[in-house]
Amino acid sequence: MVIKVLGSGCANCQKLEALAAKVVSDLGLDADVVKVTDIGQIMAYGVMSTPALVIDEELKVAGRVPTYDEVVALLQRSAH
């Protein structure tokens, strides 16, 4: 599984990246957390508000930092 965090490096983007990494390690998932900072690539996902979360090339969250539980649910759904 590939998890992408889209954002230009603002505080919330870093928060989301840390959160994603934590959930991955807590759940023991085999997943890579990748940070995408290039504006062209961010826009390619149709996102206009950062931070955004993309799981296996599918946009899940945009414009906010989701809660821990929400990320757990999203990752578990995608893992199956």
Added chain:
Amino acid sequence: MDPFYPLQLLANWITYNVLGLSATSKLGASLDFFLFDVPKVLILLAVVIFFVAVIRSFFPPEKTKKLLSHSRLYGGNIAAALLGIVTPFCSCSAVPLFIGFVESGVPLGVTFSFLVASPMINEVAVILLLGLFGWQIAALYVVSGLLIAITSGIIIGKLGLESWVEDYVYEIRMGEAGKLPEQTWRERLAYALGYVKEIVGKVWPYVVVGIGIGAVMHGYVPNDFLVKYAGPGNPLAVPLAVLIGVPLYSNAAGVVPIVGVLIAKGVSVGTALAFMMAVVGLSLPEAIILRKVLKPKLIALYFGINAVGIVAIGYLFNLVIPLAR
């Protein structure tokens, strides 16, 4: 009854009974003001931000963009300015937001109406003005912010400045977002709570410093002291207030308490409002972020039009409201 009355009693009790200060002393007046206003403003702030965040969760920028694409001059500018109030927008999202608008066919002038309204009409400022000075001043603030946003967008639209945008913006192709799952109420409330924590955590020092400055002025500066300098008699007060306000970058929550004291000490309402709008709406950090997508002359024009608009609004209010007291 004023819901904040118990806080006033508490502030009075600490100042006059526990510390034994005299109600007529300067220190007593300042401290009482401070002890009452800090908790009051922080409570107002937390409650308001919570509801604003819930409302905002219904207006993601992706939706706003769809509403505005292929809109026209005038009508589009009005819609963009109104949407600017409710669309969540932090300066770190300014770049993707701008590119997204331009790419999906939102006219440049309409995009600017949005970009001006969004920081200028700050919901925190609206509610604080409402809570501290009543609805008239709050309404004046919203209406003038909308006027500036709509006119400056129309001017930029008429001038046809598409070439003053960085060229790479037009080369970016936006992907399809697909359908984001609609947020549940649970998620909206969690988002709102998190937003309250984030904003209050960030702005409370501004609030404390702002009210501190306000408190000192309240106690130590004689009433009508500022009339000489910034009252109706000084025709240059408005542009001066804007010039002082632009380099100051503070949160709305820190400026509003100062504005209240300025008015109480004899500054005309229009001058005080102009000062606040310059502090809140025109900020250097925002200019630096926008530099990524706009050429310097467009940023200069954007700031210039806004500054002129704020000055005009200041004069207008000074004419309409001689002295609101």
